[in-house]
Amino acid sequence: MTGYLNGEQFGQASGIHLLYNHSDDVAFGARNEEAVLADFIASGTFSPDFWATGDLMAYDGWLDEAALYNKVLSAERIKAHFEAGNTEVAFTPGNGGDAGQVNSIVIADGNVVIEFEGILKSSPTVTGPFAPVAGAVSPYSVAPDQSAQFYLAE
Structure with missing residues (x-):
């Protein structure tokens, strides 16, 4: 397994066990309480105390x-x-x-602010259909929650 940071290799480890295809939840960063981890399965310690530990195997940092x-x-x-995501596109x-x-x-302030002239319309897909945004006046502020x-x- 090889780790990369900003497009550059920073580490490599051998002896990683097979990562099997499964339909369970995936753990990435801080562990989801319901995610079954490969090392947990391999160790065979299905103790109830294991699941009760909320911060077990948590990554204490930021992933961006x-x-x-x-x-x-x-x-x-x-x-x-990395380079594709690091390229600024001028508006x-x-x-x-x-x-x-x-x-x-x-x-x-954590919101997307759009200054516009005319009627602002939105759509969940780039191809539309676009519908008027109810009550939208310029500048329009919206939380990026979609x-x-x-x-x-x-």
Whole structure:
């Protein structure tokens, strides 16, 4: 097993047991109480006290932009994934139609703030359909609590 940080290898360990395909929960970072871990199964210690320990095998730190893959990636592919996520894409306000446009999108106080002209519309998919956002006035502030949400102004 090989670890990478910011696209660069930082460590490697051999002797890792097989990671079997299963439908149970996955533990990544702090352990989900219901996740069954390979070393727990291998040790055979199915003690009730084991499950009662809330902080057992917890990672005490931050994970940002972490990824798990179900296949081996080359070092070049891992570096490319890091670089792709590290690339800034400049926002260029543009006229999305005759009546409206998005002027800016920023993060402020943990919310996404959209300044726009016209009627703000949103959709959970990039292809729509887009519906008017009820009560939206510019600047519109929304918590980033959805897996994906797309906006346009008309």
